[in-house]
Amino acid sequence: MASSVETTLKQSPRLLPASASPIGEYRRGGHSRRSLETTSIVDISPPEIVERRSSAWSGIAVETVEITRHEPFEYRFQAACHLLIAAELAERDDGETVLEGLPRSTLRDFTRKLTFVPAGHVFRGSQKPRVLSRTMYFYLDPTGPLADPALRFSEIEFKPRLFFYDRDLWEIALKLKSPVENPGSMHRQYVEALGILLTHEIIRMNSDSRRCGQAARGGLATWQQRRVADYIEEHMGDDIPLATLSELARLSPYHFCRSFKRSFGMPPHKYHAVRRIERAKQLLSNRELSVTAIALKVGFGETSTFTAAFHRFTGVSPSRYRSNLD
Known part of the structure; x- marks a missing residue:
């Protein structure tokens, strides 16, 4: 948990560049070169x-983060970003946790507990x-x-919270764990949507936070629907950031997601996935294209991933679907 191992980010107001893409990285101790490349991992004693x-x-x-040996250790965190910590398994025989x-706290068992460290606060x-x-x-x-700019997230004075439980935050945290342990298992737009939800849930749990702005009640305007749908069609095989689609509609990511679902009946990431499969169906009628080539055209890096997605949406494999066209 938090009390297990701590990570520190450089004192920079930007956590990651706007162009950052999801990167799965594994390392023992030390630093990751690529993932979190603009951050600095605090020393954990002992780091190995x-x-x-x-x-x-x-x-x-x-x-x-996983501890691999039963040895005493120390940790510390302070940065210009907020830190939410979720302890899946955490028990200690001795020690203390200090959050500015x-x-x-000398709590011994904090399994399934959350800790929130506001930007600038010391956690050790x-x-x-x-x-x-x-x-x-x-x-x-x-x-x-x-x-969402309407939330004034950067202006909220968040309260530190140590060893608490919140079901909604916990469930989102578990969902966000999947793309870390299995890179490519989730569509980028879905991960970004989870990030938006996480932001809103943190604001909700903060008793002194400002009230969130009213979410858009209606769906997207006709011009917004056409503009977004056309962009997805033109970039079918690309990993389209949620921020890109929301900018096209001139809405915040949060309001865009809600409005998109009202208009299309599904979230942006699922709509993109459905369109990919529909495009694949069209391409399967061309016998000169292999299943692997079609997978690449619609944005799948591996044939096995494409086959699994195609089967999930259609109930049959791409090869069986093609044979049924005869």
């Missing part, structure tokens, strides 16, 4: 007892682990592109 996996998108970085603004501690802990870390850029 830690294993990390991480992925990063625009405005959010996610890391899973709150009393220190030490412990003698009872079990080999597993923890998830979520680094949120206060000025990131996924934060």
